Amino acid sequence: xxxxxxxxxxxxxxxxxxxxxxxxxxxxxxxxxxxxxxxxxxxxxxxxxxxxxxxxxxxxxxxxxxxxxxxxxxxxxxxxxxxxxxxxxxxxxxxxxxxxxxxxxxxxxxxxxxxxxxxxxxxxxxxxxxxxxxxxxxxxxxxxxxxxxxxxxxxxxxxxxxxxxxxxxxxxxxxxxxxxxxxxxxxxxxxxxxxxxxxxxxxxxxxxxxxxxxxxxxxxxxxxxxxxxxxxxxx
Amino acid sequence: xxxxxxxxxxxxxxxxxxxxxxxxxxxxxxxxxxxxxxxxxxxxxxxxxxxxxxxxxxxxxxxxxxxxxxxxxxxxxxxxxxxxxxxxxxxxxxxxxxxxxxxxxxxxxxxxxxxxxxxxxxxxxxxxxxxxxxxxxxxxxxxxxxxxxxxxxxxxxxxxxxxxxxxxxxxxxxxxxxxxxxxxxxxxxxxxxxxxxxxxxxxxxxxxxxxxxxxxxxxxxxxxxxxxxxxxxxxxxxxxxxxxxxxxxxxxxxxxxxxxxxxxxxxxxxxxxxxxxxxxxxxxxxxxxxxxxxxxxxxxxxxxxxxxxxxxxxxxxxxxxxxxxxxxxxxxxxxxxxxxxxxxxxxxxxxxxxxxxxxxxxxxxxx
Numbered sequence: 001x002x003x004x005x006x007x008x009x010x011x012x013x014x015x016x017x018x019x020x021x022x023x024x025x026x027x028x029x030x031x032x033x034x035x036x037x038x039x040x041x042x043x044x045x046x047x048x049x050x051x052x053x054x055x056x057x058x059x060x061x062x063x064x065x066x067x068x069x070x071x072x073x074x075x076x077x078x079x080x081x082x083x084x085x086x087x088x089x090x091x092x093x094x095x096x097x098x099x100x101x102x103x104x105x106x107x108x109x110x111x112x113x114x115x116x117x118x119x120x121x122x123x124x125x126x127x128x129x130x131x132x133x134x135x136x137x138x139x140x141x142x143x144x145x146x147x148x149x150x151x152x153x154x155x156x157x158x159x160x161x162x163x164x165x166x167x168x169x170x171x172x173x174x175x176x177x178x179x180x181x182x183x184x185x186x187x188x189x190x191x192x193x194x195x196x197x198x199x200x201x202x203x204x205x206x207x208x209x210x211x212x213x214x215x216x217x218x219x220x221x222x223x224x225x226x227x228x229x230x231x232x233x234x235x
Numbered sequence: 236x237x238x239x240x241x242x243x244x245x246x247x248x249x250x251x252x253x254x255x256x257x258x259x260x261x262x263x264x265x266x267x268x269x270x271x272x273x274x275x276x277x278x279x280x281x282x283x284x285x286x287x288x289x290x291x292x293x294x295x296x297x298x299x300x301x302x303x304x305x306x307x308x309x310x311x312x313x314x315x316x317x318x319x320x321x322x323x324x325x326x327x328x329x330x331x332x333x334x335x336x337x338x339x340x341x342x343x344x345x346x347x348x349x350x351x352x353x354x355x356x357x358x359x360x361x362x363x364x365x366x367x368x369x370x371x372x373x374x375x376x377x378x379x380x381x382x383x384x385x386x387x388x389x390x391x392x393x394x395x396x397x398x399x400x401x402x403x404x405x406x407x408x409x410x411x412x413x414x415x416x417x418x419x420x421x422x423x424x425x426x427x428x429x430x431x432x433x434x435x436x437x438x439x440x441x442x443x444x445x446x447x448x449x450x451x452x453x454x455x456x457x458x459x460x461x462x463x464x465x466x467x468x469x470x471x472x473x474x475x476x477x478x479x480x481x482x483x484x485x486x487x488x489x490x491x492x493x494x495x496x497x498x499x500x501x502x503x504x505x506x507x508x509x510x511x512x513x514x515x516x517x518x519x520x521x522x523x524x525x526x527x528x529x530x531x532x533x534x535x536x537x538x539x540x541x542x543x544x545x546x547x548x549x550x551x552x553x554x555x556x557x558x559x560x561x562x563x564x565x566x567x568x569x570x571x572x573x574x575x576x577x578x579x580x581x582x583x584x585x586x587x588x589x590x591x592x593x594x595x596x597x598x599x600x601x602x
Contacts, residue, residue, distance in 0.1 A: 084567040097571035118565035120458040120497060121576050128579050144564065147533075148526050151488075152496045152565070159489040160458060179485045187485055211456075221420050222583030223435045225459060229580035231466040232459050235568030 002205065004106040004133065006166050008173045008198035011057060012042060015050055016199050020106045021135075022047075023055045025196040027170045029139040031059040040068075040076075048074035053106050055135050055168075058113060063094045067111040067137055069102060078102040082113035083122060099125055107133035107164075107204060114138045117153040117167075120160060121233055127161040127216050132204055134163060140171040150174065150192050159187055162212030164202045173198040178210030244333035245363050251295050252327055252371040260299045261378050266306070268384035271315045272409050275443040277554040282444075282471070282501070283314035286520035287323070288509040288545035289478065292330045299375060305547055306383045312549035316386035316444055320505040320518075321402075321451050321475040324372035324392020328364070329511075339512055350428055357393075357400065357429055365395035373405070373413075381411030386444060390475040390505065391419070391451045399432040404449045404475065406440060415440035417449040421457050437463050445470035445554050452477050453490070455502065461494035470554055472502040478516045479506070482543065487521070495523045496535055499559055501552045508543050520548045528556035 007019035015022045024043075031039050036059050047054040047070035054070040065082040081096025099122065102109045110131040116122050117136040126134065136154050154167035158176035165176045174192035179185055190200050207213040225232070250256075271281065285305055292298040302319075309317045328334040337356060344352035369392060376389035391404040406415035418434025419426075437460065440447045448464040448471075455461060455474045464472060474491040491502035506518030521539035529537055538550040 083569045083572050084565075087561070087563040087566055090567070095567070095569050095571070097569070099572070099575060115564045115567070118562075119572075120462075122572055124458070125572070125576050125579060140564075146526075148496065149564070151535075152493075156493050156497065159493070160456075179483075179489065185483065185485055187489075217583065218424070219421070220457065220459070220583070221422075221433045221435075222580075224420050224433070224437070224463075225580040226583055227435065228437065228459070228463040229577040230573075232462050232580070233573035233576040234466060235566070235573075 003201055003203045006175065006198070006200050006202060008166070008168050008196065010196050012046055015052060019050070019052050019199070021053045021055070022050070023135055023137065023166060023168045024057050025168050025170075025173060026057040028057070030065060031057050033060060036061075043070055044074035044076075047072060053104065055111060055137065058137055058139070060093075063092065064096055065093055065113055067113045067135070069104070069109065069111060071104070077104070078109075078111070080111035080113055082116055084115050084119055086115050099129065101126055101129040101131045103130070107202070110134045112136040112157075112165075117157060117165075120156065123157040123161055124216070127163060131161075132163050132207060133202065134165045136165055136167045136169075138167075138169045140169050142171070145171045155187050160212060161216060162207055162210045162214065164189075164207070166198075166200075167192070168198075175200045175202070177202075178207065178212060180210040181206040240333055241337070241359060241363070244331050245367070248327075248331045248334065248364075249367050251330060252367060254370060254374050256295055257299065257371065257374045257378065260296045261382055263296075264300060264303060266303055266379075266382040267310070268382065269310045269315075270384075271310075271313055272384060272386075272443065275315065277445065280444050280471075280552050280554060281313045281315045281549060282503050282522055282552060283309035283312070283317040283547050283549045284503045284520040284522055285309075285317060285319050285505045286508055286518070286540045286546045286548065287320055287505065289507045289511045289516050290329075290509055291335060291511065292326070294330060295327065295371075298327055298330065302375065302379055306379060306385065306387070308547040309549060310383060310385070312547070314385065314547075314549045316388065316503075317547075318388040318473050318503045318505045319390035319475065320507050321391045321477045322393070323390030323475070324368065327368060327371050334364075335512075342514060353429055360393065361395035361400050365393065365400075368392065369394050376405065377407050377411040377413070380407035380409060384409045386414075386442060388449065388473045388475070388503075393431075400430060401432055401434065402426075402451060404451050404473075406447065406449060406473065408442070414442065415447060415449060417451070419451045420454050420460055423453055437467065439464065439467050439469055447471050447473060449473045449475075450491075450494075451475050455494055456490040458494065458497055461498045461500065465498040465500055469500060470557055471552070472500055474502050474504045476504050476506050476518055479518045480515060482517045482519055484519075487519075492521075492523045492535055495525050499525045499527075499557050501528070501537070501557070508545055517543050519543070520546070522548060522550045522552070524552060525557070525559055527559040528553065530556075
């Protein structure tokens with residue numbers, strides 16, 4: 001896998017030519033439960049028809065918020081539940097308890113569900129598990145949207161772990177990457193814009209050129225991390 | 236031949252850096268003690284980050300007068316704590332033309348990728364110069380703090396201890412006592428190859444100015460250090476940064492600035508600037524804080540030097556602003572994640588890819 005072409009578009013819209021990975025953008029917090037079965041069936045057909053990997057919109061099952069990944073044959077090859085909740089919906093949502101990095105033909109993919117992107121410890125764990133591409137799909141209330149949502153979210157995750165982060169939300173779309181490999185040195189391959197459309201090529205070999213690229217375990221201090229692990233992983 | 240030259244230069248330097256010589260310079264050039272620490276208001280802490288000119292010194296007195304000049308500038312603006320850049324403790328080497336040349340050789344070898352030559356120079360440093368230089372560093376900054384009656388964060392120095400080389404930082408209190416000592420924790424691959432050893436503990440210090448921690452160099456580029464500091468109650472991070480040849484605000488934002496946003500802390504970043512021989516240094520000093528604490532600009536920048544000229548950046552910070560309202564998007568906790576992360580860290584240094592196998596396309600859990 002040398003490169004992956006990512007496309008964000010509205011649900012079931014035809015993707016741009018050459019897209020490998022399609023992410024559906026949606027203004028809703030999640031797919032309504034009553035529509036879920038039909039929605040996933042359409043997603044499967046879509047992935048098969050356009051021969052793409054697909055990350056559809058977030059959905060709830062048994063009070064857990066999920067993202068999933070379809071392969072180009074229309075099969076679901078992995079799920080990821082949200083490990084953290086927006087505190088305003090805390091009472092209605094259960095947190096997940098596992099972290100999966102999916103090894104696919106388009107990269108080692110971690111699906112970052114909703115507010116999970118604001119937890120550096122989770123992104124670090126994903127990187128330790130081999131992730132080189134993160135898809136972050138989140139819902140941000142319009143009155144809560146501020147620059148912090150981007151800089152402490154997708155931008156920081158990309159810089160601190162040396163990986164690509166595709167951000168897809170109702171408020172913006174963007175692709176963050178280590179600043180050393182972005183042409184304008186800003187840490188964005190695609191600048192955040194209030195848009196539901198995005199198209200970007202990701203060249204994985206370039207990640208090696210960033211300070212945090214490659215194996216992160218070699219860059220951490222094992223004695224320190226072990227000694228302070230209990231307080232580092234606490235909130 | 237070179238060894239002989241170094242040996243005689245070391246002998247000459249040891250006479251020049253004698254503790255009594257340091258004391259004599261301070262006696263001959265008395266400092267006006269600051270009164271800023273007589274009354275401390277947590278809502279109005281005055282911090283100074285130094286953008287220090289890197290220049291050759293003709294004598295010990297020249298070096299100390301430069302430090303005094305910087306501290307006096309900080310005093311003029313009411314600073315209560317002054318933070319110097321990374322490796323400031325190596326500057327007395329510049330008094331000796333021979334060791335200045337050795338420094339140039341080191342950087343040349345580094346640029347040419349001759350790491351063996353670099354290691355040889357560092358070995359010589361560890362065996363012959365480290366103790367001498369450390370004594371000068373410690374005495375000078377302790378006296379600087381004592382005579383100015385300020386908190387002085389003395390950047391960092393290289394120190395050989397028990398056959399190992401560490402990068403160590405000190406914070407001196409207004410009485411001249413070292414109140415905080417911190418070894419660099421996260422080393423770059425190059426530093427590791429050069430044989431520098433990482434520290435293992437994070438130290439914090441309670442002061443009238445708040446709870447302080449020091450994260451030198453790239454320590455502040457890893458969330459782990461800042462999070463541990465914050466969990467232990469730190470409010471202000473002192474981040475002496477290494478000399479850089481390019482001013483890159485984005486690169487710097489990956490470090491202390493990001494930690495301020497993640498962990499709700501203030502951070503002071505000090506840098507070297509100027510031309511020394513064929514090397515030009517351009518880092519900019521800055522004082523950063525959480526978005527919420529930089530109310531006027533909402534930029535996370537309390538202040539940052541605008542130019543590349545030497546200066547002392549003094550700004551007020553309000554520790555009450557660190558009690559920011561809970562962010563509903565980032566305030567949840569998940570014990571399962573804490574356990575997984577603790578397990579991953581505690582299994583170091585074995586290759587984590589082996590311990591935490593990737594999920595394949597077939598073994599993902601069913602919902």
